[in-house]
Amino acid sequence: MTLMLRSILIMLPLIAGTAHAADTAPAGDDPAIDHKVMDLKADPCGNFFRYACGGWIDANPIPADQSSWGLDQVLVERNDFINAHESDVHVVGAGAVIKGNRINGGASMGIVAENASGAVIDDNELEGLTAYGVMVRGSSNTLVRSNRLHNCGYGLAFVLGDAHKVSTAVDNTIIEAKFNGIDVIGDSPVLRRNQVLRAHAYALHVEDFQPPNGQKVQAQPFLDNNNFGNSPVSAKNSASAAPQQTLR
Numbered sequence: 001m002t003l004m005l006r007s008i009l010i011m012l013p014l015i016a017g018t019a020h021a022a023d024t025a026p027a028g029d030d031p032a033i034d035h036k037v038m039d040l041k042a043d044p045c046g047n048f049f050r051y052a053c054g055g056w057i058d059a060n061p062i063p064a065d066q067s068s069w070g071l072d073q074v075l076v077e078r079n080d081f082i083n084a085h086e087s088d089v090h091v092v093g094a095g096a097v098i099k100g101n102r103i104n105g106g107a108s109m110g111i112v113a114e115n116a117s118g119a120v121i122d123d124n125e126l127e128g129l130t131a132y133g134v135m136v137r138g139s140s141n142t143l144v145r146s147n148r149l150h151n152c153g154y155g156l157a158f159v160l161g162d163a164h165k166v167s168t169a170v171d172n173t174i175i176e177a178k179f180n181g182i183d184v185i186g187d188s189p190v191l192r193r194n195q196v197l198r199a200h201a202y203a204l205h206v207e208d209f210q211p212p213n214g215q216k217v218q219a220q221p222f223l224d225n226n227n228f229g230n231s232p233v234s235a236k237n238s239a240s241a242a243p244q245q246t247l248r
Contacts, residue, residue: 076101087112087135091119099123106130110152113139117165122146132157133174136189140165149174155196158187160209160217169194180205181231186217192224196231203228206235 039054075097081088084106089098094117103110103126110126113119116139126133126149133149133156136142140162149155155174161167168190174181174197181196186209196203204226209217223235 075099080104081106081110084108090114091116094118096120097122101125103133104128109133109135110149111135112137113142115139116142118142120145124148125150127151129153132183135159136161136167136187139167142167144169144172146171148172149177151176151178153178154183155181155199156194157183157185158189158221159183159185161187161189163188166190166222168192173197174199176200181228183207184219184221185209186219188218188220188222190222190224191226193226195227195229197227197229199229199231201231202234203231204233204235 035055036059037056038052039050039058042051042054044051074095076089076099077097078100079102081101081103082105084103085108087109088103088106089101089111091098091111091113092115096113096116097120098111099120099122101124103124105128107130109132110129111121111124111134113121113134113136116136119136119139119142121134121136121142121144123145124134124147126147128150129152131152132154133152134144134147135157136144137157137159138161142161144156144167149172152174155177156169156172158167158169166188169182170190170192172194174195177196177199179199179201181199181203182191182194182205184191184204184206186207191204204223206219206221208219211217221235
């Protein structure tokens with residue numbers, strides 16, 4: 001079954017316990033909507049995640065002795081997303097699988113994995129997005145595999161990930177990116193057998209992240225047998241590459 005959607009937010013809490021809307025709904029309200037888990041002071045147009053989940057996040061801080069706490073996998077499969085104003089699929093937390101979806105148009109990003117762990121973004125088709133097709137930000141052990149991106153503003157981005165539990169992009173095809181095909185900013189993902197064809201700026205752009213008053217975070221992707229076509233590559237000398245790396 002294929003669903004046609006605007007956008008979807010997947011929150012997989014990183015803390016123990018779940019909220020039960022029917023048990024906590026204010027008297028007289030629809031039990032399916034629990035306003036206590038929301039932050040009604042937040043602007044839903046500016047930060048929908050905070051608006052929808054802010055009250056629950058504030059009431060359930062991550063325990064000091066836990067780095068993460070996840071739930072079972074959530075599967076988002078074979079949906080059509082059309083002209084979303086925010087990211088079409090936004091994953092926060094552990095264990096989501098985003099597979100076989102078609103994402104077309106929209107003023108923002110296609111798929112965002114933010115503070116995600118063990119997410120799988122597989123076999124999706126993304127076309128005509130204004131910003132990034134797929135962004136992996138502040139995440140660990142995330143797999144971006146066999147996705148096809150055409151005519152997006154940018155292709156893939158890896159930003160400030162976990163250097164000890166690196167994410168991987170493998171067998172993705174990025175065609176006609178209006179700017180960069182793959183951006184790596186303060187992260188060290190494995191990039192393997194990806195194709196970036198006819199990027200209008202850089203096929204690959206690698207950049208350290210320098211916070212205003214903090215220590216520089218180096219970007220050191222591992223490159224293995226990618227095909228960057230004839231587009232230029234802006235990669236630091238510190239980026240490691242396997243001997244079979246293709247830069248042509």
